[in-house]
Amino acid sequence: MGKSSLEKVVEKGISFLSKIFPLKTYLYFPLLYASFIWAIKRVKEWKEEIFSLKVWLDPDRIEMKPDEFILNFFETNPALNKTYEAEIKKKDLVSLRKNFFRLYPIIGLEDPFLSALFYEELKSGDFEKIVKEFEERVSQAEKDIEAFNGKLKLLEGLKSFANEMISLNLDLFSQDKVQDIFAGLIKKSLMNNDE
Amino acid sequence: MNKFRLLKENISCLRINIKLPFLIFYLFLFLFSLSACVSHLKEAKYYYTQGQRFSRLYQTEDAIASYKSALREAELEVKKNPSAQGYMLKGMAELNLELWEQAEKSFLNAFSYGFEKGEEWAQQLSLFGLASSLEALGLGDTALKIYFYLLNKSKLRAVTVSAAQKYTDGILKRALQKKAEEKQKLLVAAFKVIEKLTNKDLSCGFYHYLQSQIYSHLSDYQKSFEEALMAKELGLPTLEIFRDNDLQIVFCYQQLKEKLSVEKWDKFLYQYKKWVKRWGWKNPVTPGWKKEAKHAPIN
Numbered sequence: 423m424g425k426s427s428l429e430k431v432v433e434k435g436i437s438f439l440s441k442i443f444p445l446k447t448y449l450y451f452p453l454l455y456a457s458f459i460w461a462i463k464r465v466k467e468w469k470e471e472i473f474s475l476k477v478w479l480d481p482d483r484i485e486m487k488p489d490e491f492i493l494n495f496f497e498t499n500p501a502l503n504k505t506y507e508a509e510i511k512k513k514d515l516v517s518l519r520k521n522f523f524r525l526y527p528i529i530g531l532e533d534p535f536l537s538a539l540f541y542e543e544l545k546s547g548d549f550e551k552i553v554k555e556f557e558e559r560v561s562q563a564e565k566d567i568e569a570f571n572g573k574l575k576l577l578e579g580l581k582s583f584a585n586e587m588i589s590l591n592l593d594l595f596s597q598d599k600v601q602d603i604f605a606g607l608i609k610k611s612l613m614n615n616d617e
Numbered sequence: 618m619n620k621f622r623l624l625k626e627n628i629s630c631l632r633i634n635i636k637l638p639f640l641i642f643y644l645f646l647f648l649f650s651l652s653a654c655v656s657h658l659k660e661a662k663y664y665y666t667q668g669q670r671f672s673r674l675y676q677t678e679d680a681i682a683s684y685k686s687a688l689r690e691a692e693l694e695v696k697k698n699p700s701a702q703g704y705m706l707k708g709m710a711e712l713n714l715e716l717w718e719q720a721e722k723s724f725l726n727a728f729s730y731g732f733e734k735g736e737e738w739a740q741q742l743s744l745f746g747l748a749s750s751l752e753a754l755g756l757g758d759t760a761l762k763i764y765f766y767l768l769n770k771s772k773l774r775a776v777t778v779s780a781a782q783k784y785t786d787g788i789l790k791r792a793l794q795k796k797a798e799e800k801q802k803l804l805v806a807a808f809k810v811i812e813k814l815t816n817k818d819l820s821c822g823f824y825h826y827l828q829s830q831i832y833s834h835l836s837d838y839q840k841s842f843e844e845a846l847m848a849k850e851l852g853l854p855t856l857e858i859f860r861d862n863d864l865q866i867v868f869c870y871q872q873l874k875e876k877l878s879v880e881k882w883d884k885f886l887y888q889y890k891k892w893v894k895r896w897g898w899k900n901p902v903t904p905g906w907k908k909e910a911k912h913a914p915i916n
Contacts (some may be wrong), residue, residue, distance in 0.1 A: 483786060483861070485790065486786060486789040486790045486793060488793075488834045488836075489835065490833075490836070490868075491868055494868055494871060494872070498871065498902075511701060527857075530860075530861075530864055531860045531861060531864075532860070532906065532908065533857075562858055
């Protein structure tokens with residue numbers, strides 16, 4: 423069976439990124455997915471969006487949320503409620519606040535880059551792993567992207583990838599569905615490359 | 618003799634013919650360079666006005682792109698023809714791009730070319746930079762005083778908005794560490810400060826967002842909801858603040874559901890549903906941009 427247009431575009435995106443980050447396959451999904459989402463929003467400032475990675479709220483603003491807001495965030499999300507049942511029951515705001523700091527940008531504000539970076543953990547509901555590895559993985563991603571010298575080339579590549587995706591009318595699907603489609607295709611493509 | 622005259626005329630004709638293209642070329646070159654000089658300033662003004670228009674409409678990305686173009690044109694202008702107006706435009710573009718240090722230098726340059734307010738503006742930016750540095754060094758209280766001074770005195774909107782944000786963040790952070798009574802005092806004082814700014818600039822969605830956040834700390838969810846609604850309608854500067862504001866609306870809805878009397882709740886819900894429809898939300902607790910299935914809240 424021949425490959426769909428979507429598969430071809432994703433493969434092209436991966437092939438482009440594999441030349442830039444040959445050993446950093448973990449970056450492919452977050453970068454491609456975030457580029458697509460930013461393109462839908464018609465964000466013109468690609469450079470700021472991709473290289474600053476400061477798409478989540480200022481840490482100060484997250485730190486100073488009132489206790490009730492934090493408690494509500496954990497209580498009203500079924501998966502979080504289950505994981506943090508004990509803390510919610512005890513109203514352990516010290517622990518909840520610490521976890522909120524890492525989870526709110528991903529689950530609350532649904533930042534495209536971060537939600538793709540922690541896609542597997544979100545799927546399996548392993549929030550504790552996200553909290554534990556958040557700082558390390560985000561700063562590693564920042565360093566890896568920052569270390570690449572030909573930023574303009576990367577931007578142009580991601581831009582043309584996102585535009586090709588939009589031409590396939592993928593923006594008509596919900597973001598949730600698009601993320602799953604992306605994850606599946608990228609995984610498949612990477613596995614084929616390994617073989 | 619006639620032959621000689623004819624030859625002379627031919628030669629002078631040839632000279633004119635040789636000179637003429639050169640003259641036309643130089644004339645074009647002169648006119649082109651003149652128009653280029655005029656156009657850099659004109660273009661800078663055009664892009665800056667565009668940036669302001671987009672800012673007012675809260676189309677942040679478009680505004681940033683316009684300010685960047687304005688800055689590029691202003692830089693070319695001051696390179697060729699340094700002037701107070703050129704430097705002022707450059708500084709204003711930098712200010713809107715939050716390039717504080719560069720803007721400070723540009724205003725000082727504008728002052729040296731005769732723009733009287735340049736020095737005062739540069740001083741305000743210098744103060745803002747100082748407050749940020751003090752904050753980073755852990756001297757939050759002193760930084761807070763400077764932000765308070767700036768949000769009261771500065772005539773530069775970008776400085777006032779940034780100072781208001783820093784000031785509110787600082788106060789809320791302190792309030793969280795205080796006991797009930799002291800917390801209340803701090804929050805009320807901060808609220809008055811931001812309310813004053815809102816009254817001066819009622820169309821600034823960001824001030825309403827800040828007010829909504831303070832009301833939330835004061836557990837006044839009805840007012841917090843109203844301010845968040847105003848902020849959403851007027852527009853917010855960044856996507857993450859926009860989303861955070863949406864989640865504040867949902868949070869207020871959930872709190873009011875628990876706290877309001879049945880009669881008041883019914884009245885509120887009737888209005889709320891109208892807004893939800895207007896915004897195109899999936900349901901009362903799921904904004905359009907938010908995932909539904911996986912993270913849908915219980916109630």
